[in-house]
Amino acid sequence: MKVPFGVSMPKHHHTGTVVVYTTEGKWKYIEHDWVAGAGSLVYETAASSHTFEVLEVGESGYVTTLVQVSGELLFLDDNENIVASENWKTSLDRYLAYCEQHNITPQDLTAFK
Numbered sequence: 354m355k356v357p358f359g360v361s362m363p364k365h366h367h368t369g370t371v372v373v374y375t376t377e378g379k380w381k382y383i384e385h386d387w388v389a390g391a392g393s394l395v396y397e398t399a400a401s402s403h404t405f406e407v408l409e410v411g412e413s414g415y416v417t418t419l420v421q422v423s424g425e426l427l428f429l430d431d432n433e434n435i436v437a438s439e440n441w442k443t444s445l446d447r448y449l450a451y452c453e454q455h456n457i458t459p460q461d462l463t464a465f466k
Contacts, residue, residue, distance in 0.1 A: 362405035366435075369424020371397040376418065377411025399424065402433075 373395040381388045382403035389395050391411065397403075407416050426439040445462060452459040 363436075364402060364404040364429045366402040366427040366429055367397055367399060367422070367424060368427065369399050369422065371395075371401075371423070372421045373397070374419045375416070377413060378407065378416030379409040380405060380407050380416050380418075382406070402429065 373389065373393075375389050375391055375393045375395075377391050379388055379390045383406050384403050388408060390409075410416055424440070427435045428437040428439070430436050448462065449459055451457070
């Protein structure tokens with residue numbers, strides 16, 4: 354995932370675990386004091402909620418991470434109501450729509466290779 358400076362993600366809740374490895378830039382969750390930077394490995398427990406914030410971009414102009422998500426990502430409003438959800442199927446649908454829009458032959462992401 355590449356995120357430019359000044360971008361944040363709305364508060365969200367994970368139904369499963371998440372592992373984030375940062376390759377460049379610095380980021381944090383506004384609910385916590387720690388900062389993740391290049392080389393950091395963050396493990397998020399299932400049922401955690403937080404708000405992603407970019408603190409500093411790397412040489413590419415982004416915070417670059419490798420993120421492995423299990424379960425759903427539920428986006429929350431200020432009252433903790435679910436306003437959107439993301440899972441493997443919605444991500445796959447977004448990928449296929451992007452490929453179609455840009456005339457790109459999609460890779461089969463549903464099969465082992």
